[in-house]
Amino acid sequence: MSVNASHVIFSVDWQAPPLSALNFDPNDEAVCGPAGAWKAATVSVFQGDQSIITTNYVTDYLRAILPSNETQPSDWVLLHWYNDYIVQEVTMDDTNSSVPIPGSLLEKFSAFPLLNCTTDICKNLDWTGDPDVSGRGMLITYYIAAALVTLYFFALTLSGEGFFKLHLPAGSKRAWLLAGFEESASTFLDATLIFAVSMLAAACFRLSEAFFQEYDDSSSHWMIYASIGSIYMSTFSSLLPLLLQLSAHGVRHHWLRVVLWTLIILLGIANEVLYDYFFGKAEFYVFSQLRDLLENVWLDLCSPIKLLDNGLDPTLRIAQILLVVNAICYVIWMRLRGRPDNLAGWPRLKLFWQRVSPYIKLLNMLLCCSVMWAMLAFFHVYRDKVNEAAGSDNQNSDWTFGQVLSVATWVPVGVEFATVLKYGPEEGLGKKISRKYTIVASNSFDYDEKREMQYSRVETGLSNL
Template identity: 25%
Template sequence: MDQLLTYYKAHGPVALSDVPAVLRNLTWKDFDPSSNCEWTGKVFGQLYRWGNNGVGMLGMSTYLMAEFARATAPVSLANVTGVQIADWDAYVYQTTNITLYYLGYAIMPAECKQECCRNLKWEGNPDLAGIGVYAAYIIQATLTAFFFLVCAYIDVRAYCRWLWVVWRWEREHKTQPKRSEIFQILKDKYPPNPRTASLRARFDRCLNAFWISSFYFALCTFIAAITITVAENTEANTALYSSFGAQFSGAVIGSLWPWYRNKSQRYHLVTFCLWLMVLSMAVVFVTFKVALYVPGDDDRPSYIFEANCLSNVELETFSDILTLVVWIMCLILAFTVLVLGILTVWRAYSRRGPRRHLFLHMRWFVSLFSFGVLWYSFVSFVQVRSTMASFVDEDYYTENEWGFGQILAVVAWLPMFVEFFRVWACTLTNTSYLGKNLYDANPMLCLLQGMRWRQHLCPGFGNSFSFERPIQAARADCPQRCKIRRLYV
């Protein structure tokens, strides 16, 4: 069938006598789009797929408009041809200036929203929510949960042992025990196990590798999110995905930060990096809230999809989530300032006394809060992604396709898994531990480190290892093939 633009140019003005009698008293306002969602969706997609500039209307075929009119008319149009319906449309435009194009938003009833949105042929946002990025988030969430639960178990177990010794001593002696006495009891009751120490050392090295990889990944995510949100006229879905990605990446770092250890690591350096990442999160969320209310360009298909399928309806569903995102960001900033301030004052003016327990409490607050934010961000990301995917035609949807960027997002984590394999494939002689003066060190930091040792063990030790045994004597017990290397943390 001819397009309407071609038809109007060929026929010119239309007289009332050219309009069928059944249509003379009708306009497009009298039609009911909700009576047939299939044809309503097709017409809506044609009108707005190319933007609100009239191209969709003029490019529509007379067949499509005729079928839509027959399906939604208040009277039967079985005996009316498509040419007659086109004449009627031209006549209505001449007399009332009302066309199907000007009723575009009106022909998207709630009952037909699914069909209308699918016919917009929106491609999705594969750069921010593609299957590769989604898989990378799943990898991070899974590994973070694993490391967090293991570290939490080790710390809680060590702290419970400490509390049990204190409680038992107070019950028997009616006095507060000294730290040296607590250390001696713990040393006698829970002697170090070389095999457990070996597993813990390798576990720590894997955690360090994952934390460093997540740190660089989060830094890149922040830079990309800020750039795409600030430098461009960002659509709502792009800003939404950017904010959730930045929030998720930062939460991964915060969840495992208290257990990250490196031989040259200093807490103030890592805390400074963490603080920079929190500031980056603030910039992302502020710009996201601003971008959400910036009017978009009507000629962009992505904006048409948002305006008709997300902003007016679906983003209202997520209004509580968006508000909660902002409040979480404010809480993170306030809490981080408080923690950094207290930690700085404590480390500067106090090196002993019961205030050492503050560090234990603060690290748990940071870790638990970040762990909650991590899963909240991940679940919200999945919810938004699945909701948007339900309004997209699968033939045009690209978020579930494996492209170059999607494969790269997953392969980028391959070096981390190679490091995991290298750590666990090493022999026991290549494993290092914390020092032998375990119970002479800072008590709370020893507990926070999960009761680790700074000794090099070898298979010849067996059960003969003790804290008092000097490393020179221990070396004599080792087989000739066992070489004890230099100490390092």
């Protein structure tokens, strides 16, 4: 092999053309396809323990940029051109790192796909997605939960006004339909609380992985997409029990619900701290380690940054503010609830609160419902844009066993609703408890913590077995 000022001669049969003769046409799909595949392969090398890329990426790219009237050399000749000449055109920068010589073929070879073939780079990255958060089954679960919560919200809000109870016969189908929403609200609330805690705990684990990613020698993969989806949809899941808790009336207080709400608050705080640290440890999501180069390329070229900044991030913050404000208001209400009426100014303040609280509560519920649906819509669009950028060959839309189980989360709610709808409130609820007890309807629609609904124990003989 001999080298001159413009090209390399490998044999008497073929010589490399000069840089000016090579085909770097950004409008030529035959060039961008191999160029994007080569760039994606070189970036992915640093993600794992690999040190080389397969030869077909190199040879395909080199053949694509050769002039059409050029004699096509063998793969062995192209590889020697690449290894012994092109990759040697490097110099050292201020950080003692190797960079291409300005104006060299290596600089053009490396920069061309980044500037002109980003779509092909994204589709060739080793991107697997996050089916546990954004799979088809999970998306169906989110929509089912949001639809059910919205339906319960409107039904329970209307029933709370008392109009239906005054104008509907007690044994009518419409009254039973309304009773189905009222009597299954408690089960639905428990299901949404458990779902929210599970989502938050999973997000905390995922964000902890991202937190320790820079200290771990293993090759963590796609922590950006996984972290965004985890904290966003776990916060979305927290709005489900909040809206249901606000709209459901007559639901008994239970220590387990207090524990679950406490876990939601603590896990939400932990997730926010981990999330802010993960994305704030360097300027604009930049990771310093070489093995994070693939993450940086994906974020800069493939991720819908405008949607993140103008859609996901604002709605995430609004949802977090709603959760914090409601938690603070609940604590204040618990502190003031037992105050005596003879305190100075308290009766007047209490009367004012009784007048305005229904409107504030309704506004709060409408805001929670709107933010809940906005978050679901933004996440769906975000997921579709990422799938479009990554191409069809990824696992982001796959069904997994866990997703099937997540869809089944809401089955008990439907069963209880159908039972009450079929048999009526008293008989429907009575079928859920032991034969030693019976359901007795309360005469008052106002819930009193000191006066629980009456349960009468009835003795059963062998004839009832």
